[in-house]
Amino acid sequence: MMDIHPYVTAIHLREKQKTAKELFHEVQLLTSANIPRTKIMINDRLDVALVAKARGVQLAFHSLEPASVKENFPLLRVGRSIHSYEEAVDAKINGADYVIYGHIFSTQSKLGMSPKGLEELSRLTKLDIPVIAIGGITPENTAEVLRAGASGIAVMSGILDASDPLAAVKSYIYELKDGDGKSEKYI
Secondary structure, three states, X not given: OOOOHHHOOOEEEOOOOXXXXXXXXXXXXXXXXXXXXXXXXXXOOHHHHHHOOOXXXXXXXXXXXXXXXXXXXXXXEEEEEEOOHHHHHHHHHOOOOEEEEEOOOOOHHHOOOOOOHHHHHHHHHHHOOOEEEEOOOOHHHHHHHHHOOOOEEEOOHHHHOXXXXXXXXXXXXXXHEOOOOOEOOEO
């Protein structure tokens, strides 16, 4: 993580089985390794995000509504995980700052489940809320995802399972750059 954090927009802690105390400890490990809190997003656990002073929280379908979180903590970045157009509309209406949508392509983490594909991703991106695509995204198919209108990508195994995670991140970054060499999308 220490090598890759300068190249990514966010580090998302999605540890559903961990207790609040364990998750808070993970944030402490990251910050003690000089990873800025402004890059740390916590999955579902608003309490941990607030106590750890993380950048934000990623809400699931069973989580609090984004509007409630934004009303009480307006400076907290709030994302919503979605799996359909209707959920995207709801997230936008309820004040989410962005949505994460997927899985776009086949992935080992969703075996037996059909990918959502680029067509539905493209439809979602017309809702005027940033859409971060996730699921089976590789450097080779990143351009397709961006052409479909995604504001960025979320990657787990493509980086964490790579023999050289830093090289993997740089491969994704290369695909996310615009013609001026400035990053215009998120990873």
